[in-house]
Amino acid sequence: MPATLPAFDTQGHRGARGLMPENTIPAMLTALDLGVTTLEMDAHISKDGQVLLSHDPLLNPEHELLPDGGEIPAAEAREHVLYAMDYTEIKGYDVGSKRYSRFPQQQLLPAYKPLLSEVMDTVQSYIKQHQAPQVFYNIETKSSPETDNVFHPTPEIFVQRLMEVVERKALIPWVIIQSFDVRTLQVVHRLYPQVKTALLVENADSFAQNLQRLGFTPTIYSPAHTLVTSDMVAEAHKRNIKVIPWTVNELAEMRRLRQLGVDGIISDYPNLFRKL
Numbered sequence: 001m002p003a004t005l006p007a008f009d010t011q012g013h014r015g016a017r018g019l020m021p022e023n024t025i026p027a028m029l030t031a032l033d034l035g036v037t038t039l040e041m042d043a044h045i046s047k048d049g050q051v052l053l054s055h056d057p058l059l060n061p062e063h064e065l066l067p068d069g070g071e072i073p074a075a076e077a078r079e080h081v082l083y084a085m086d087y088t089e090i091k092g093y094d095v096g097s098k099r100y101s102r103f104p105q106q107q108l109l110p111a112y113k114p115l116l117s118e119v120m121d122t123v124q125s126y127i128k129q130h131q132a133p134q135v136f137y138n139i140e141t142k143s144s145p146e147t148d149n150v151f152h153p154t155p156e157i158f159v160q161r162l163m164e165v166v167e168r169k170a171l172i173p174w175v176i177i178q179s180f181d182v183r184t185l186q187v188v189h190r191l192y193p194q195v196k197t198a199l200l201v202e203n204a205d206s207f208a209q210n211l212q213r214l215g216f217t218p219t220i221y222s223p224a225h226t227l228v229t230s231d232m233v234a235e236a237h238k239r240n241i242k243v244i245p246w247t248v249n250e251l252a253e254m255r256r257l258r259q260l261g262v263d264g265i266i267s268d269y270p271n272l273f274r275k276l
Contacts (some may be wrong), residue, residue: 002194003136003173005219005242009264010273011038011138013247014055018103018268021063021096023053024111025122033128034270038136038176039123040246043116043162045153050087051116051165057082057142057151059093060226063100083151087115103268116162121170137166138176138198138266141184155183163192178222182214189216197246198222207235220244222266225257233261251275 015027016034024187028039042055059080061072072080082090114122120137127134139162143152152158159177166175173256177188178198198220203209207221221236225245236243242263248254249268254276257265267273 003134005136005196006037006264008258009038009136009242009244010036011040011244011264011266012036012270013040013044013266013268015039016268016270018105018249019271020107021100021109021111023055023113024096025109025114025119026096026107026109028119029126031270032123032130032132032135034273036134036135036270036273037136038264039119040138040140040178040266041116041119042140042142044081044082044142044151044160045089045158046087047084048086049161051161052082052087052090052113053116053119054082054113055142057147059090059095063095063098065094065098067094069097081151082113083153085166105269111267116165117169120165120171124169124171134174136174136176136196137171138178140200141177141179141181143179143181143184145181145183155181159184159187159191161194164252168193173191176220178220185218186215197222200246201227208234211239217241220263221259222246225253225265228257228260228262230260237261 012031014022017029020027020030041053044054058077061077062072091112094110096109100106141158148154176196176198178200180200181208188195188261191258196219199214199218201223220242222244225248228245244264246266248265251272254265
């Protein structure tokens with residue numbers, strides 16, 4: 001049975017990036033505690049074909065540390081590409097103990113980049129233990145044509161690896177696959193037509209142009225919040241497409257977008273949703 005998206009979808013961006021180290025299990029659990037309806041996250045593939053959570057294709061010197069706790073020299077960042085490392089090696093890096101200057105409210109704690117399977121197991125266990133409502137998993141495929149076979153596999157292999165995990169965990173109805181890369185969404189649509197898709201948009205092209213490039217009708221149109229207009233929302237709703245903008249971190253902007261009729265919001269600060 002397909003699961004219906006909530007009337008207004010509150011999504012914790014990278015879990016709760018403003019409050020916890022991004023794309024980690026503590027971030028996801030914090031978002032659950034705050035009552036989000038969807039956990040938003042980013043997926044990469046390791047050298048040994050494991051699906052893990054990470055926004056960046058490499059270890060980021062800005063807020064991540066070497067396994068020994070030392071700094072990653074910025075000049076050496078390209079030596080720490082996830083797709084060139086086995087997952088056991090990636091897991092050794094500390095991604096939660098270094099202060100991230102852009103997010104001063106972030107709680108510091110030792111953390112690692114988890115496997116998608118571990119995140120799903122932990123979240124499903126939390127839901128059962130707390131008798132909480134089932135949440136959706138909004139998983140972004142971090143890929144682009146320019147970096148195929150450098151930072152990630154080709155779209156077909158990427159989607160296959162990702163969906164193997166989703167199928168194994170029996171969570172297909174509760175998963176949304178999102179991407180800026182239309183190619184991965186096209187693969188999902190072709191091979192898994194029952195799976196919800198979200199087209200991420202940050203370009204100045206029109207709604208119609210972006211849909212034409214995609215080539216099918218997605219479940220969700222997900223633009224940068226500054227691009228949202230009432231006309232865009234009306235056009236999407238005419239086609240039964242939900243509009244869920246990113247990344248909205250101010251209450252006033254959340255309220256403006258709600259007045260425009262958006263169907264949800266992605267935020268680094270899911271604690272703000274309670275004030276809406």
